[in-house]
Amino acid sequence: MLLSIPIQSHYYERKRIMRLFEAKDLTKKYDKTVLNHLDFSIDEGEVVGIIGVSGCGKSTLARLVSGIEKPSSGSLLYQGKTVDFKKSRKDIQLILQNPIESFSPRMKIKQFLYEPYHYFYHLNKKEAMTAIKKILEQVGMDETCLGKYPHELSGGQLQRISIARALIIQPQLLICDEITSSLDQVIQRDIIELLKQCVYKYHMAILFVSHDLSLVHEFCHQVLVLNDGKIIEKGTIQQLYKSENEVVQNLLKAAYLNG
Ligand SMILES: Nc1ncnc2c1ncn2[C@@H]1O[C@H](COP(=O)(O)OP(=O)(O)OP(=O)(O)O)[C@@H](O)[C@H]1O
Numbered sequence: 051m052l053l054s055i056p057i058q059s060h061y062y063e064r065k066r067i068m069r070l071f072e073a074k075d076l077t078k079k080y081d082k083t084v085l086n087h088l089d090f091s092i093d094e095g096e097v098v099g100i101i102g103v104s105g106c107g108k109s110t111l112a113r114l115v116s117g118i119e120k121p122s123s124g125s126l127l128y129q130g131k132t133v134d135f136k137k138s139r140k141d142i143q144l145i146l147q148n149p150i151e152s153f154s155p156r157m158k159i160k161q162f163l164y165e166p167y168h169y170f171y172h173l174n175k176k177e178a179m180t181a182i183k184k185i186l187e188q189v190g191m192d193e194t195c196l197g198k199y200p201h202e203l204s205g206g207q208l209q210r211i212s213i214a215r216a217l218i219i220q221p222q223l224l225i226c227d228e229i230t231s232s233l234d235q236v237i238q239r240d241i242i243e244l245l246k247q248c249v250y251k252y253h254m255a256i257l258f259v260s261h262d263l264s265l266v267h268e269f270c271h272q273v274l275v276l277n278d279g280k281i282i283e284k285g286t287i288q289q290l291y292k293s294e295n296e297v298v299q300n301l302l303k304a305a306y307l308n309g
Pocket residue numbers: 080081084102103104105106107108109110111
C-alpha cells in the first residue's frame with residue numbers, strides 16, 4: 051500500500067438511492083476494440099469518476115453514454131429501459147473539455163441560454179431573461195456576457211456558461227469529459243463546487259471523466275478504472291488505494307507525484 055493524495059476528501063451526503071443508468075456488456079470497436087464488454091451503473095445523485103491512462107477509452111465511453119455515438123454491441127439502460135437518446139435529450143447532457151465546441155460561433159450567449167428555456171419549458175424571452183440572470187449569478191457571471199459571442203469569452207467563462215445551461219436543463223445525468231483540464235486551479239475548484247451544488251440541490255448524477263485524481267478524490271462517490279478497454283477496478287477512491295492491481299497503483303502514484 052499506497053500513497054494517498056494530499057487533499058481533504060469531503061463526501062457530501064446522497065439522499066436516496068435509485069438506479070438511474072446502466073451499461074451492460076458494452077463494446078465499442080473502431081479498427082480495434084476500444085471498449086470491451088463493460089458493465090457499470092450510475093445511481094441517482096451519484097458522482098462516478100472515470101480514470102485511466104491516455105487512450106484507454108474514457109472519451110469514447112463519454113460519447114456512448116451521451117448518445118453521440120452508438121455502441122458496437124451491448125445495451126444502455128435509463129431508468130431500467132433501453133435509452134432513447136432523442137426522448138432523453140433533457141435527461142442526459144454532455145459537457146466537453148473544450149467548451150467552445152458546444153457553442154455556435156454566430157450565436158450570442160443570450161440565445162445559447164434562452165434556447166433550453168424555449169425548447170424544454172416554452173418560456174417567452176422576458177420570462178426566460180429573469181431566470182437566466184439568476185442562473186448567471188449562480189455560476190459567478192454577470193449580465194454583460196449575454197450580448198457577447200463565444201469567442202469573446204475565456205475558456206473558464208465559457209465552461210461556466212456551459213454549466214449554466216446544464217443548470218437550466220437540469221438533466222438527471224450530466225457527463226463531464228475533462229471539463230476542468232484547461233482551466234486554472236481556482237476556476238477548477240469553483241466549477242467543482244458548482245457541480246457539487248447540482249448534485250446536492252437537484253440530485254443530479256454525474257459521470258466525471260478526469261485525469262486529475264485529486265479532483266476525482268474530492269468529488270466522486272465511486273471510481274471506475276479503465277485500462278485496455280476494460281474496467282479493471284471499481285470502488286471508492288479509498289478502496290482503490292488498497293488495490294493490488296499494478297496499473298491502479300501506478301495511476302495513483304503518478305497522480306501523487308504530479309500533485
Ligand atoms: N472515431 C474514432 N475512430 C477510430 N479510433 C478512435 C476514434 N475515437 C477514438 N479512437 C481510438 O480509441 C482509443 C481511445 O480513445 P479515447 O479518446 O476514448 O481515449 P481517452 O482515454 O479519452 O484518451 P485521452 O485521455 O488522451 O483523452 C484511442 O486509441 C483512439 O485513437
